Amino acid sequence: MSSRLFTPLTIKSITFKNRIVVSPMCQYSSVDGFANDWHLVHLGSRAVGGAALLIAEATAVSPEGRISPEDLGIWKDEHIDKLKQITTFIETQGAIPGIQLAHAGRKASTFPAWKGRGQVPLYQGGWQTLSASAIPFHEREDAPLSLDTAGIQKVVSDFAKAAERALKAGFKVIELHAAHGYLIHQFLSPLSNVRTDEYGGNLENRARFLIEIIDAVQKVWPADLPLFVRLSATDWAENGWDEEQSVALVKLLKNKGVDLIDVSSGGLVAHQKITIGPSYQVPFSAKIKKETGALTGTVGLITEARQSEEILQNEDADLIIMAREMLRDPYFPLHAAHELGEDISWPIQYDRAKPTN
Numbered sequence: 001m002s003s004r005l006f007t008p009l010t011i012k013s014i015t016f017k018n019r020i021v022v023s024p025m026c027q028y029s030s031v032d033g034f035a036n037d038w039h040l041v042h043l044g045s046r047a048v049g050g051a052a053l054l055i056a057e058a059t060a061v062s063p064e065g066r067i068s069p070e071d072l073g074i075w076k077d078e079h080i081d082k083l084k085q086i087t088t089f090i091e092t093q094g095a096i097p098g099i100q101l102a103h104a105g106r107k108a109s110t111f112p113a114w115k116g117r118g119q120v121p122l123y124q125g126g127w128q129t130l131s132a133s134a135i136p137f138h139e140r141e142d143a144p145l146s147l148d149t150a151g152i153q154k155v156v157s158d159f160a161k162a163a164e165r166a167l168k169a170g171f172k173v174i175e176l177h178a179a180h181g182y183l184i185h186q187f188l189s190p191l192s193n194v195r196t197d198e199y200g201g202n203l204e205n206r207a208r209f210l211i212e213i214i215d216a217v218q219k220v221w222p223a224d225l226p227l228f229v230r231l232s233a234t235d236w237a238e239n240g241w242d243e244e245q246s247v248a249l250v251k252l253l254k255n256k257g258v259d260l261i262d263v264s265s266g267g268l269v270a271h272q273k274i275t276i277g278p279s280y281q282v283p284f285s286a287k288i289k290k291e292t293g294a295l296t297g298t299v300g301l302i303t304e305a306r307q308s309e310e311i312l313q314n315e316d317a318d319l320i321i322m323a324r325e326m327l328r329d330p331y332f333p334l335h336a337a338h339e340l341g342e343d344i345s346w347p348i349q350y351d352r353a354k355p356t357n
Contacts, residue, residue, distance in 0.1 A: 003340045004312035005305065005320065009052075011259050011295070013224040014096055014172055016052035016319075018344075019312060020333045023299060023323040024055040024100040024175065026067060028112035033060060033073020035082040043086055046326055047093035048347050050333030053319070054090055056083075058102035058177055061162040062155070065103035065183070068112050069125050074101070074162045080169045087170030093347065098173030100230065101162050101217075103155055105183030106131035106144035106192070130155075132186045132193040132200070132209075138270045152199065152209060155183070160216035167221065174221060175228040176213060180267030184210050185232055188249070189241040189268050207249055214256050228297075229253055230262035233284035236272040243287055250292045260295040262321060263288055276300075279307060286316035297321040305336035 006018045022043070029038045043054050060066040060073045073079055087097035104110075109119055109126040119141050120126030130151065131144035147155070163174055178184035186192040187209040193200050199208050214227070221227060233246045250261055263285040266272050274280075281300030289296045298317035302308055308320040325332055337344045338355045346354045 003309055003342055005309045005340060006337055006342045006344060009318060011226045014226055016096060017094060018050070018052045018333065019319050020051045020053075020308070020336070021297060021319050021321040022046045022051045022054040022326050023321045024057045024177075025323050025327065026057045026071065028068055028070040028114075030070050030072045033063070033066070033071065033075060033079055035072060035079070035086060039072065039082075040086050040089065043097075044089045044093075045330045047090040047095040048350075049326075049329075049331035050337070050344065050346075051095055051326070052333075053096045053098050053173060055098040055100050055173070055175055055321075056086070056171075058100050058104075058182070059162070061101055061103055061158040064108060064127055064130065065105075065155075065158070066108055067102075067104040067182075068110050069120060070112055071104075074099070074165050074169070075158065077165065080165055083166075083169035083171075087172075091170070094345075096172050097170060098175060098228075099166050099169075099171045100175040100177050101159055101166065102177035103158070103183040105129065105186045106135070106137050106141075107181050131183065133195055135192055135194070137181065146195070149197075152212075156209075156212050156216050159213045160220050163217045164220045167225075173226045173228060174217065175230055175262060176210070176217070177230050178210055179230040179232040179262075179264045181232070181269070182267075184213065185241070185268055188245075189235055191235060191237060191240040191269055203245055203248055207252060210249075211252070211256065214253070214258065218257065226259040227257070228260045228262055229258050230264060232265045232267055233263050233281070233288065234265050235268045236266050236274045237269050240268060243284060246284070247288055247291045250288050250294050254292055254294045258294075260297060260318065261285075261288055262297045262299070263317075264299050278303070279311065282311055282316050286314070289315070289317065295319075299323065305332075305339040308336065309340060
């Protein structure tokens with residue numbers, strides 16, 4: 001293999017057959033948190049398509065942690081069976097099943113895009129949201145409750161219990177969602193965290209919540225299986241979370257045994273100003289990788305095989321984590337291999353369609 005995109009990567013006991021990852025993408029298609037055949041086909045078709053790692057969408061560790069009432073969940077044992085069916089199929093395709101564990105905090109209880117905008121009212125099945133501080137995401141929304149110490153410890157415990165269920169469900173990678181303005185990110189950023197206790201103030205205090213979650217998860221998650229963290233490298237807003245704080249945090253996370261940082265950005269505040277273009281978030285991954293030595297994954301308008309290859313050749317990231325392009329083309333890895341001149345195995349059921357030149 002001459003391309004970096006199709007070079008395997010081993011992290012602990014897991015070897016990813018290439019560097020292509022299906023990013024966690026909310027499907028807003030669950031009832032009471034349960035996975036169903038939509039999730040099986042959504043993730044399964046992309047495993048057939050040749051991706052090395054498939055990360056199931058932001059999966060709520062508690063009912064109140066859902067982004068929307070239709071979010072996937074893993075807060076009770078009954079959720080395990082269908083997830084186990086999905087992970088079993090993924091592995092039959094030579095791919096690795098991963099799951100993103102999440103709590104939406106003040107961005108919970110919202111409508112899916114096709115049902116409306118903003119918070120779901122209580123009378124329509126919404127609920128009281130939680131956060132680091134009683135600051136709403138948008139001024140027209142109800143303020144969240146600021147978590148007290150007992151509430152924080154409950155969330156930490158919820159993450160640990162979710163990790164135990166994820167293991168029983170057959171997942172081989174856990175990603176903790178500390179990005180996009182959700183609860184962990186709300187503790188990290190000074191724009192959403194104005195606490196005066198041990199969880200607020202300096203970076204060490206604002207990172208305490210995440211560190212406690214990592215500690216709790218590591219007690220139940222096997223030491224030989226990878227643990228990822230997704231971060232927003234910047235809030236794209238004045239006086240918010242930024243790249244330098246991200247570098248400082250990643251140094252802490254690396255020392256805590258986190259295996260890879262999934263580097264994204266934004267999502268914390270409604271007034272963010274983002275400059276978007278192809279590979280626009282790659283520099284964040286490159287900076288974190290260079291200044292910390294951590295393994296990184298990169299995201300953000302990555303849509304082409306040669307673009308992906310260049311990112312890896314430049315050592316700006318170790319994994320290419322793709323979202324919308326994978327929605328458009330579940331078989332992107334098969335097409336990318338042909339474009340880069342790599343001869344990879346196709347599913348035997350589809351082998352008759354494999355290009356011969």
